[in-house]
Amino acid sequence: MIHVQRSLQGIYAGFALSLFLLFCGSKTNAQELPCLIHAADVQPHLNYLASPDRQGRDDWGKVEAREYIIKHFKSLGVKPLFDESYLQAIPEFGSQAEMPPVYGYNIGGFIEGTDPKLKDEWIIVNAHYDHLGVRGGKVFPGADDNASGVSMLLEVARHISESPGKRSVAFLSFDMEEHLLWGARWFLAHPPMEVESIKFCLTADMIGRSLGGLDIPTVFVLGGERSREAHAALEAATVPQGLEIAQLGVDVVGVRSDYGPFYYRRIPFLFFSTGEHPDYHTPQDTLERLDVEKVARVSTVMNQVAQSMANMPGEITWEGNPKPSLQEVESVNRVCVNLLNSGEDGSLELTNAQRFFVSQVKSKTDYILKSQRYSIEERKWLVRATQIMMLTIF
Structure with missing residues (x-):
């Protein structure tokens, strides 16, 4: 069964690789890729969205962020997604009123697909634009959370507007992510297209730190285990120098962003994030602390995935019972190595108990990788161990 599974993965990877070479050029000349997104491309978006003038993208700052995103959609020829509007009103959470007050606005536009049949299928590229505003007199700029993701969204929209895919692509910037994912949940409950026609969701949240x-240099990617086609598109993408991809099953981390409602509806997805950091949800999440080059590199990979999925031949499928993948063992092992190395050089203080636990996890993952055997029971252990590390260290 292992050899059969790998053969099938190879077939899907071949599909995605062919698409990638067709739309994004040669894998051996990454600097010449038309899919390449540069730091200079995302910098203006970051400067505007993470500016203290936006007041943490709440109240009037959020209005200005909306206007900025819509302005760019219009300049790219991205059409309004909600009838003739780029905005979808979100009612107050839990309100029972017949006419509930508007709590926020999702922003959406789309590029229609070129294939007469596949254009009725949808790829969703999304990143939330709301943040925490001003609290206690201090601005929470949200440079990483999530001006970084919105910058990706705008640049991927630019690339796809220049070379539309076979499927239609919707670009969504959700509101109210910081409030129980309410914007994404409302969108899926009231979509402008049939939910069944949404074939893939690509989400970015915090892609500019570590x-x-x-x-x-790591970006974590969740969801590849739930779709062979999405996994193949990710595997086929050229990863820019200076970036590493670490794949994890969604249950290792849980639902942390707007991919959640899509996951619960069994819609294939990939979620990109460089992970939480000490400045998460603090006034220190500023532009000055953002790794702009990393934002551009992650955006480059996401752009390739979006284009591959928009042009993927055949059906995009959901894996209800994914088999354990050694890739997530490699990812956890790499985190352990980095934790132990960082503890030694003083950049992260680990207690003796933390160091012992991380060492044990590393030893166990070393054994699994050496044996190349990864059972369901071992995966249950890995999920628990990873969650303990996240809760006690990060």
């Missing part, structure tokens, strides 16, 4: 503030 897990725990560690000096690591």
Whole structure:
């Protein structure tokens, strides 16, 4: 069964690789890729969205952020997603009123697909734009959370507007993510298209820092285990120099952003994040502390995935019972190595108990990787161990 599974993965990877080479050029010349997104491309978006003038993108600052996103959609020829409007009103959470007050606005636009049949299927690219505003007289700029993701969204929209795919692509910037994912939940409950026609969701949230503030070049990607086609598109993407991809099953981390409602509806998805850090949800999440090059590199990979999925031949499927993947073992092992190394150089203080636990997890994952055997029971252990590390260290 293992050899059969790998053969099937190879077939899907071949599909995605062919698409990638067709739409994004040669894998051996990454600097020449038309899919490449540069720091200079995302910098203006970050400067505007994470500016103290936006007041943490709440109240009037959020209105200005909306206007900025819509302005760019219009300049790219991205059409309004909600009838003739780019805005979808979100009612107050839990209100029983016949005419509940508006609590926020999702922003949406789309590029229609070129294939007569596949254009009725939808790829969703999304990143929330709301943040925490001003609290206690201090501005929470939200540079990483989530001006970084919105910058990706605008640049991927630019690339796809220049070269539309076979499927239609909707670009969504959800509101109220910081309030129980209410914007994404409202969108899926009241979509402008049939939910069944949504074939894939690509989400970015916090793609410009690093897990725990560690000096690591990693972006974590969740969801590949739930769709062979999405996994193949990710595997086929050229990863820019200076970036590493670490794949994890969604249950290892849980639902942390707007991919959640899509996951619960069994819609294939990939979620990109560089992880929580000490400045998460603090006034220190500023532009000056953001790794703009990393935002651009992650955006480059996401752009390739979006284009591959928009042009993927055949059906995009959901894996209800994914098999354990050694890739997530490799990802957890890499985190352990980085934690232990960082503890030694003083960049992250681990207690003796934390160091012992991380060492044990590393030893166990070393054994699994050496044996190349990863059972369901071992995966249950890995999920628990990873969650304990996240709760006690980060």
